[in-house]
Amino acid sequence: xxxxxxxxxxxxxxxxxxxxxxxxxxxxxxxxxxxxxxxxxxxxxxxxxxxxxxxxxxxxxxxxxxxxxxxxxxxxxxxxxxxxxxxxxxxxxxxxxxxxxxxxxxxxxxxxxxxxxxxxxxxxxxxxxxxxxxxx
Amino acid sequence: xxxxxxxxxxxxxxxxxxxxxxxxxxxxxxxxxxxxxxxxxxxxxxxxxxxxxxxxxxxxxxxxxxxxxxxxxxxxxxxxxxxxxxxxxxxxxxxxxxxxxxxxxxxxxxxxxxxxxxxxxxxxxxxxxxxxxxxx
DNA sequence: GGCACCCGTCAAAGATTTCTGACACATCTC
DNA sequence: GAGATGTGTCAGAAATCTTTGACGGGTGCC
Numbered sequence: 001x002x003x004x005x006x007x008x009x010x011x012x013x014x015x016x017x018x019x020x021x022x023x024x025x026x027x028x029x030x031x032x033x034x035x036x037x038x039x040x041x042x043x044x045x046x047x048x049x050x051x052x053x054x055x056x057x058x059x060x061x062x063x064x065x066x067x068x069x070x071x072x073x074x075x076x077x078x079x080x081x082x083x084x085x086x087x088x089x090x091x092x093x094x095x096x097x098x099x100x101x102x103x104x105x106x107x108x109x110x111x112x113x114x115x116x117x118x119x120x121x122x123x124x125x126x127x128x129x130x131x132x133x134x135x136x
Numbered sequence: 137x138x139x140x141x142x143x144x145x146x147x148x149x150x151x152x153x154x155x156x157x158x159x160x161x162x163x164x165x166x167x168x169x170x171x172x173x174x175x176x177x178x179x180x181x182x183x184x185x186x187x188x189x190x191x192x193x194x195x196x197x198x199x200x201x202x203x204x205x206x207x208x209x210x211x212x213x214x215x216x217x218x219x220x221x222x223x224x225x226x227x228x229x230x231x232x233x234x235x236x237x238x239x240x241x242x243x244x245x246x247x248x249x250x251x252x253x254x255x256x257x258x259x260x261x262x263x264x265x266x267x268x269x270x271x272x
Numbered sequence: 273g274g275c276a277c278c279c280g281t282c283a284a285a286g287a288t289t290t291c292t293g294a295c296a297c298a299t300c301t302c
Numbered sequence: 303g304a305g306a307t308g309t310g311t312c313a314g315a316a317a318t319c320t321t322t323g324a325c326g327g328g329t330g331c332c
Contacts, residue, residue: 011160011294015163017161018155019155019158019159021158022157023155024242026155027151027233027237027240031235034233040279040280041279049321052322055281056320058193064304077330078277078330079328080278085230086229088228089229092157092226092227092228093223093225094170094222094223097163097166097167097170098166098171106160117263177308187294188293188294188310189290191309191310207309210307210308212299212307214298214299214300216307217309225297
């Protein structure tokens with residue numbers, strides 16, 4: 001609603017999101033965090049997974065902008081990192097994919113350049129295609 | 137939108153879609169096919185990729201229901217396999233992921249554990265979450 | 273001091289996925 | 303026949319992702 005500015009997602013960004021979500025464990029992590037946020041160790045116990053592993057998965061999810069970690073201080077002084085799910089909204093359609101593919105860095109025939117491109121930097125915004133006409 | 141029956145996508149099915157799309161080459165393939173359908177060898181030439189490789193990618197995409205291959209007979213008798221992009225529509229949100237995660241087979245705690253992913257069967261069905269009561 | 277809990281990281285195994293170079297088959301044309 | 307095109311498959315290398323078992327640091331409590 002107020003969020004989701006709208007569809008200016010880089011190919012690279014979308015790629016990160018898709019490959020991040022394309023993993024059973026990571027899906028499960030998102031599910032668990034959606035039900036209730038919590039910190040790494042607890043989450044690890046909840047879904048039965050080693051801390052190092054979970055850590056790495058969370059990192060991947062955060063890099064894709066799907067979850068965010070915040071360092072919080074418990075009452076007894078323990079520092080714990082809580083993770084929350086980002087309210088992302090991505091609409092996947094052939095067009096969206098095609099458009100994203102056009103801005104892929106790496107092996108692309110990108111529009112002219114190959115310098116680690118136009119990643120909006122910190123985009124964790126959802127992708128929304130505004131309806132438009134596409135002569136094809 | 138007559139299509140998009142509405143969100144009855146298996147976790148496994150969604151997982152396939154996401155991991156299929158989470159690959160630069162495959163995104164590019166979808167993009168190329170969206171612009172104009174064509175057959176394997178030609179496509180391979182167009183995007184500069186070995187036939188065996190492309191074949192495998194197409195298979196992955198088709199398994200996810202994102203493209204469909206049809207065997208057609210050219211005028212000179214050559215049999216060629218044309219590929220088309222399926223007009224899929226998937227909406228990715230934390231909820232969709234969570235719900236999908238609940239029906240994952242494999243290492244899941246799935247409610248009932250079904251033998252194999254049961255998709256709508258039909259290739260071009262998208263996943264749509266209909267807004268419903270969900271207070272978190 | 274011990275113990276519990278929290279946070280992180282590293283290096284090496286293990287399992288997948290990706291990619292390549294053959295090979296098989298078919299048809300039509302020269 | 304040899305050559306062009308098309309289809310598909312297979313086995314093995316190469317690269318990547320996943321997973322594990324140490325380690326390191328920190329705090330507070332008995």
